[in-house]
Structures are given as C-alpha cells and as structure tokens.
Amino acid sequence: MSTIAAIATARGEGGIAIVRVSGDQAEPILRQAFRPAGRKKLASFESHRLYFGHLLDGKGRVLDEVMAVLMRAPKSYTREDVAEIHCHGGGAAAEQALRRVLELGAVPAGPGEFTRRAFENGRIDLSEAEAVMGVISAGSAAALRASVRELEGGVSRFIGGCRQALTELLSLIEASNDFPEEIDEPAAARKVASEARSIAERLLAHTDEKAARIVREGLSVVLAGRPNVGKSSLMNALTGSDRAIVTDVPGTTRDVLTESVSFDGIRVDLSDTAGQREASDQVEMIGVARARAAQKNADVVLIVLDASEELTEEDRALLRDRDERCLVVLNKDDLADREISGVQADVRVSARTGEGIGQLAALIRQRAGAAALGEGMLTQARHIACARDAAQALKRAVQGIEDGAPLDMASVDLWEARRLLGEITGEDATEAVIDAVFQNFCVGK
Ligand SMILES: Nc1nc2c(ncn2[C@@H]2O[C@H](COP(=O)(O)OP(=O)(O)OP(=O)(O)O)[C@@H](O)[C@H]2O)c(=O)[nH]1
Ligand SMILES: [Mg+2]
Structure with missing residues (x-):
C-alpha cells in the first residue's frame, strides 16, 4: 500500500495548514522532513506527541517553523501510521510542505482516500464514512447534528440490528429445511412472516425523505x-x-x-x-x-x-x-x-x-x-433508497408466505433485503458503490 499525502485544511489564508501523510513511510518521511527545535533529527517519534520544530529541505535548510505529530497504527484516522505537519497557513507554506513530503516518497492522495482507508481497514463503516462528508458539508446546526449522530454509529447500529434479525430468520428457514422433522414448518412460517413484516415497518419508519431533505x-x-x-x-x-x-x-x-x-x-x-x-x-x-x-x-x-x-x-x-x-x-x-x-x-x-x-x-x-429525526433516522438519500428497497423485498417475502409458497422461497427475498442493508453499511457494497461514495469527497479527507 502506498503512502499518501495531501493538504487536509481548506485552501486560502489562515493561521495554520495541515499536511497529512498516511502509510508505512509516514514515519521515515517525517524523520527526514522535520527536526525538533534545539535537537538533531529524531530517530524515533513518540506516538501522539506534538513536537515543535522546523520543516527542512533536502539540504537541511529551514523551510518553515512547524509542529509535527506521528500517530502510530492502529490508533490513527486511517489505522495506518499517520504523520501530520502543522505549517503556516496560506497557499505557499502548505504547498511547500506537501511538495517536501512528496519528494520523500509519498504520493498525492485522491478524493476521500484517507477516509477510504479508514473504511477499508475496518475502523468505520460506509455509513460513517459518508457521515464524515456530511459533517464537513453541513450548512446548518441541524444538518451537523444529524451527521455527527451518524458518525457516532447511529445508522450502523440501527441497520446492524435489522440485519442481525434477518440473519436469524434465514437460519430458522435453513434449519426447517435441514431438519423438517424437528421444526414445525407452519409455525416457522408464521414467525418469519411476522418478523419480516415488523422489520419492514421499522425500516420505513426510519425513512422520511422530506424531513431528511429539510435537515x-x-x-x-x-x-x-x-x-x-x-x-x-x-x-x-x-x-x-x-x-x-x-x-x-x-x-x-x-x-x-x-x-x-x-x-x-x-x-x-x-x-x-x-x-x-x-x-x-x-x-x-x-x-x-x-x-x-x-x-x-x-x-x-x-x-x-x-x-x-x-x-x-x-x-x-x-x-x-x-x-x-x-x-x-x-x-x-x-x-x-x-x-x-x-x-x-x-x-x-x-x-x-x-x-x-x-x-x-x-x-x-x-x-x-x-x-422527528431522532436516533437511527436515515438522512442520506442513498441510505433511504436502500432501506426502502429492503422493505419492499421483505414485503414480497411476507406476501409469498401468506400465499402459501414454500418457506425457502422467502429466503430469496430475505437475502436480497439483507444484501441491501449491507450496502448501507458497506459490508455488502460493490466496488462501484464504494467508488461512487468516495468520489464525492474532497482531497485531504
Ligand atoms: N401599518 C402597517 N403598515 C405596513 C405593515 N406592513 C407593511 N406595511 C406598509 O404597507 C406598504 C406595502 O408594504 P410592502 O412590504 O412593500 O408590501 P408588498 O406586499 O411587498 O407589496 P408588493 O411588493 O407591491 O407586492 C408599505 O407602505 C409598508 O410600510 C404593517 O404591519 N403595518
Ligand atoms: Mg414587495
């Protein structure tokens, strides 16, 4: 895996700018680029400690007065080694710091690549990654509140609970196929139908397109x-x-x-x-x-x-x-x-x-x-669409059971609903879905 770097702060004039570096080479790069004040270059950084010092060019000349921190894996944003250089704000200083770390072997990060690594390394799920973008782009206190709730796992917990319930129904169907003499099929069918219906209702109760759009x-x-x-x-x-x-x-x-x-x-x-x-x-x-x-x-x-x-x-x-x-x-x-x-x-x-x-x-x-937009309410259009489709699939399963179709027919729709919920959290999202999500991100996040 390459070591990536980008300016993480907004463009324009400001007090400080932060260049973020993530990957195996983060520490060696920082060792080369940074010298703590009054000392020689460090052989090793204490993790999560902010150092004051200077950014140096290849010949050891001072480029800027900066602060630097190394956050060793796995306790970092991406779960990789992450280095941050806090240099002076404004275009030139930040560009210079970025150029220096690229010179030392980092490659420019793509849009959302840090967050994508956090997702791929299992630190956050897809809905939480989207919440990061939601927090950044929030235009009102209400939008911010909703995104922070999602970042804290509100959507993940709700969807995870529904998915778990579906997994249990699917194993009940499987058991009734494998051990027909031990499991009373009509009773199992009644249980599957009633629970599938209640999950569908729960999903629909958490999707309110209009409220989501207003927030x-x-x-x-x-x-x-x-x-x-x-x-x-x-x-x-x-x-x-x-x-x-x-x-x-x-x-x-x-x-x-x-x-x-x-x-x-x-x-x-x-x-x-x-x-x-x-x-x-x-x-x-x-x-x-x-x-x-x-x-x-x-x-x-x-x-x-x-x-x-x-x-x-x-x-x-x-x-x-x-x-x-x-x-x-x-x-x-x-x-x-x-x-x-x-x-x-x-x-x-x-x-x-x-x-x-x-x-x-x-x-x-x-x-x-x-x-009405409480815990677990879905506010992102992509999540709402998946949850609606999942509820639809569950209703098809219920209808089939009520029409007297064999119970294992229902499992097709239950699997589909489970997959759609997994698309929200990313467990079951295709590469294309994941690419589409991260395409909307900005570089440096
Ligand atoms: N006394 C009093 N006069 C008001 C009040 N609201 C508006 N006016 C007056 O009513 C007149 C019209 O006000 P506007 O706000 O221009 O009305 P409008 O509905 O925007 O009018 P158009 O743009 O022509 O459609 C102005 O002379 C205002 O000062 C009010 O609550 N009390
Ligand atoms: Mg008027």
Whole structure:
C-alpha cells in the first residue's frame, strides 16, 4: 500500500495548514522532513506527541517553523501510521510542505482516500464514512447534528440490528429445511412472516425523505399575497434586514428575492415574491409568473393578507387554492380596528411593530418537523433508497408466505433485503458503490 499525502485544511489564508501523510513511510518521511527545535533529527517519534520544530529541505535548510505529530497504527484516522505537519497557513507554506513530503516518497492522495482507508481497514463503516462528508458539508446546526449522530454509529447500529434479525430468520428457514422433522414448518412460517413484516415497518419508519431533505438542505418558505399587503416588510422583519424594497406603491417587488435564516438550527430559505394580480405591464407579468412558480415549489407558503382592508378577489383566489403547505398570515394588525370577515388566520402579525413575528417564526419552525429525526433516522438519500428497497423485498417475502409458497422461497427475498442493508453499511457494497461514495469527497479527507 502506498503512502499518501495531501493538504487536509481548506485552501486560502489562515493561521495554520495541515499536511497529512498516511502509510508505512509516514514515519521515515517525517524523520527526514522535520527536526525538533534545539535537537538533531529524531530517530524515533513518540506516538501522539506534538513536537515543535522546523520543516527542512533536502539540504537541511529551514523551510518553515512547524509542529509535527506521528500517530502510530492502529490508533490513527486511517489505522495506518499517520504523520501530520502543522505549517503556516496560506497557499505557499502548505504547498511547500506537501511538495517536501512528496519528494520523500509519498504520493498525492485522491478524493476521500484517507477516509477510504479508514473504511477499508475496518475502523468505520460506509455509513460513517459518508457521515464524515456530511459533517464537513453541513450548512446548518441541524444538518451537523444529524451527521455527527451518524458518525457516532447511529445508522450502523440501527441497520446492524435489522440485519442481525434477518440473519436469524434465514437460519430458522435453513434449519426447517435441514431438519423438517424437528421444526414445525407452519409455525416457522408464521414467525418469519411476522418478523419480516415488523422489520419492514421499522425500516420505513426510519425513512422520511422530506424531513431528511429539510435537515440537509433547509426548508423553503415563500411569501405570497396580492400587492401591498406587506410581504416584503414581513421578509425584512423575519430576516432582521432591509434587503427587500418596501414602498406603498402596489407592485413594488418584481423578482423573487431569497434570504437564508436559521430558525433553531434549521436552515430556512425565505423568498419574497411579486404581489399576485392581473398585471398589465410586461415586467410585472413575468414577476407574477415567477411568484406562482416559487409558490408551487415551496415547502411552506405564507399567504399574507392585509388586516386593515376587506378581502379582495385576489385574496379570495389565493385562499381558495390553498393547500396543507399554507399558513394564513394576517399582517398590519396594528391598523386593524375590526375582524375581517370570512378568514381564519393562523397568526396575526405586524411587520411594522414586530408583534406576532416570533409566533410566525415558531409556526414555520414547527412545519420543518425535524424534531422527528431522532436516533437511527436515515438522512442520506442513498441510505433511504436502500432501506426502502429492503422493505419492499421483505414485503414480497411476507406476501409469498401468506400465499402459501414454500418457506425457502422467502429466503430469496430475505437475502436480497439483507444484501441491501449491507450496502448501507458497506459490508455488502460493490466496488462501484464504494467508488461512487468516495468520489464525492474532497482531497485531504
Ligand atoms: N401599518 C402597517 N403598515 C405596513 C405593515 N406592513 C407593511 N406595511 C406598509 O404597507 C406598504 C406595502 O408594504 P410592502 O412590504 O412593500 O408590501 P408588498 O406586499 O411587498 O407589496 P408588493 O411588493 O407591491 O407586492 C408599505 O407602505 C409598508 O410600510 C404593517 O404591519 N403595518
Ligand atoms: Mg414587495
């Protein structure tokens, strides 16, 4: 196995950068490249001890002031010997340190190659390797929480438990084939069917595509309503900015304007849109079309009404078409001196005074429903797809048994379900699946 090296920290200016080296040659390379301060080069490094000293070129000249550490196998990220050189940040210093270790025999690491070695050396399973990438790319506190839970083995434990249960069912089927006189086949068939059904249900209960997407990518919320009801004012109130232009001229907003905010760690993409009405000028017409398209694709639609005026035909049209994604928001509550008839609002607010804005934010947060994403919930699309297919295979097995097919017919589907679960954790993943997973990684991880 080659010894690989890469810059593990992000490009750009920073206090320090880390060059990571993994493989048999990590220690000899470090011995050549690094000299501890006030001493000769070390013959041997104490494992997991951070040394202060200098990075040297081939002639023994100082290239940079650095810290270095050797982590001997198996107590390292990859389970191989790993050396890290903490040099100064910024492109040049990190590139120089990398060049030096390549000169001494390391080869450049491919994307995700350190993590791939950790996987291949059995330190982490495939779902945990993917969690590493999830942690790095997390764009919100909720996404980070979910990935850390996966990194700690949340998915592995849940899937491992299901897989173990399937293995037991498969041995029961085998035993009933091999020792028909000792095992009561109808009773065994009942047990296999009921347990396969319960595993399928457990798998499906742990897949919620929408919640998973919201945790990873955020919740999209669109402000919709007729002109001048205060959509842009509400946008500004919710984001605490004055990005959106507010005037008393109906038809002020033309384009869709999106801002991201964090509500309780969940990323929320709020979009202000043009007021919806029969427009005559061309720019406004395009704006209205864009508003409708944004509304169609949103997770949550805020239908904004003006509490100080009677409902118009445009308001009524929006209310008529509302669906379960919609929240009815009565704005300008500070001006309202009476109830407007015929509307049941979810919340009354005033973008001007700020009243009710907290309550509106809480309602939006509730819609994210991410609290449901507890331990073992699957949040990666690849895992969800495998778990769904496994549940499907289990349901086929149950159906077969209920239709009176011989019990060992069910084992085909049970094996398939077991294989699909193994694809999540990597025990049963093909090289192509594994390659595809690591292709998404960055170099240095
Ligand atoms: N009193 C009061 N006035 C408000 C409130 N919200 C908005 N307004 C005023 O209503 C007018 C229209 O506000 P905008 O936020 O531009 O309304 P809009 O829905 O974005 O309008 P379009 O972009 O034209 O569709 C402005 O004069 C705001 O100052 C509120 O809660 N109370
Ligand atoms: Mg506006």
